[in-house]
Amino acid sequence: MIEDRVETFDAIIIGSGQAGNPLALALAKEKWKVAIVEKGALGGTCVNTGCTPTKAYVASARAAWAISNAHNLGIEVPKSPKVNLKAIKKRKDKLVTDSRLGIRKALADSPQVTMIRGTASFLDKTRVKVGSRVLKSYKIFLNVGARARIPEGFDDVDYLTNTSILQLDKVTDNLIVIGGSYIGLEFAQIFQRLGAKVTILEMGNYLISKEDQHTSELVREVLEKEGIKVICGAKCMKGKNKKSGGITVTFEKDGKEKKVSGSHVLLATGRIPNTDLLKPEKAGLIIDDHGYVEVNSKLVTNVEGIYALGDCNGEGAFTHTSYNDFEIMADQLLGEKKRTLDDRITNYALYIDPPLGRAGMTLSQAKESGKNLLFARMPMSDISRAKEKGETQGKMEVIVDADSEQILGAAVFGTGGDEIIGTFLTTMYSKLSYKTLMNSVQTHPTVTELIPTLLQQLKKVDH
Template structure:
């Protein structure tokens, strides 16, 4: 029996991630009465298990690598660095807590917002239940995020996810990582640099399958040069706890049975949306075969008054795309209604070292577009600044529409790549001719000064 007392709000936001929190504050500013429902820690994936904590670990791992490689630059180091994972975790936790407290203060400073703790489930298209409370609104915004997907064969094994591995206080002796994409590779390099022996198992033929094979091969080379063992084409993966402690993962490669044993296991085989926790069928919401809530370019679901933002809509799995979803939603509600998903250019980074920055299409995607293409690629080893830093691994490449002269895509894999990609992205959003960037004068000595030189090398390429 549904409780007699129903609490009515102007808006219900389920999830306090990078779209939910700013939306709650924006609605409150417009004097909306808002219910913000959160089942876990404030801030969503980015603050708690994503960007903030992992990049803190990347920084510590980078420091260990810098010390170990200092002799190459003429700096003698008496001993190899001593890693204190307990302190690294403590530093990470401090950064995470500061972010959470900042969010909590912002929300508590707004009397229009009611923060409600618990898991929300739909009763129908206007009502949700949280514990014993029933909330009602004709505007419901889903920002429920995603979680680690655990494949068959690992249900009964002791494993870590991207979230739980951040709670370790001792460096794993021998870490097996199942999954050779963005999350798996970042943790592979982090823990290798902190002192673990690391093996990466990937089902596909090559790592980070969304990237072009050339990029994948360069990434693999970087990781293997650091001593990370990479095994691609590993099929029929299964995990088993060892009686003596640790984990064994069995798999097939080239029709032969193989196995790898280690002290710890990280499962990094992708993400799945948290939409399955909402009982969305009671609201009549449509989801796709992967569980993502279907939305149009305005983030509207098939049910009037219900919207999906952030990772759960499948239109991006990043903090910047989630925040952009908020910007689109705010514009649709209170602005000129001109912002939409159609405006967004794909961009992201792989935070191994050196990082990979990506904007727009890959070469494979561009070839499938049927457009007349120009393409150029240059190695980082040709850049003075990279040589001076002793970090010459990687490449820079760009794809141009020969007819419109606009940049379709670019990749910067090398020192500073996650920042440098912004130059290409700015030109793409500005719809500039590549010649504008090609004729620009960039600061010397920087890695960015390769961009004009790269664009001068553009040549036609066949689809």
């Protein structure tokens, strides 16, 4: 009987991403017998195809850009930089490998943790199957991540995804990027700076639809200034391999059929959770129309004893939100049972150059709240530090609840924006009046010193 071959654990964790690994180690420290199941490389998206490799590429692309633009700062460079993508990839691969080895060692050094390789699927609400092995637990944690969504019209095309583009060892000649959001924009600028000609096709009327249109227009301006061609409102896109090599993408815009050709096409039209691989129906899990496992504020699913963390729960698609899911879960299981999703303030960054840092609401979202609002926006060109660096593109803006005086949202799009946004975020988590930040004395010359000046410019928002 199958029950005779069942391996029983105190906890089964499916997926070794930024929530799964620390949870396994935290539970093991409390003497739980833990099985962690992984179908691919240790570390999940962040380590293997997300933050670590892409930001390594961003750094290389930034170096190439800095050399090419050094003349603006009075530095004469005889020729354009020679880009060696093989060397860039080698550096990236080492960073990824080092991270994987660190995770492997941490898990291997814990005798309470059993690493199991393979794809897990439910048999019922307490048992999962991995290859020929059957595992059982009354505590099952899903951290299965997500993968690139492949839109209709590209099934028979030699396309790239955020994973396969990182395996190229030669810069593309002409890259077509399908999708004008975070992944697409970052790779577009990376490859443009490394020497490719890049075209972005976005179905929506403007880039990064999560953001207000004003932000989108500034981002587009930055990209187009670097030579990237941006086409928004591209409907009914379809790809076709050319006999002579390369790919042609046809689309409709303003009622007319148009086409663009390139050597490669990158599909960056969003991601879908890997929940379908779990056979969730066998456990009775509720999955929404987008494939996410529904959870409450404590990350509990509709099935007692099953929890969902990270990208697969639809409550955030970032490393920091995944890790916070671990923190919530650890507190609920081992701590004071106080931490929940309700405590989290939305924050993220778009790692083009200059970067965009976002905390809390956009202006349009804040208007929908019905609150009495104060708003201020200033261009980066007003900042001495930005002028001195020769990087004056972008803006800084803030939204305040006029009644509570608390900051509802902020954006820093400009040099250092991904770091500076933390100043707003800390103030928001501390629930301080904006006046505390407004009356602070910030170091000169820095970009951060604009914040008090920005807050002094607050004006009432008309809904």
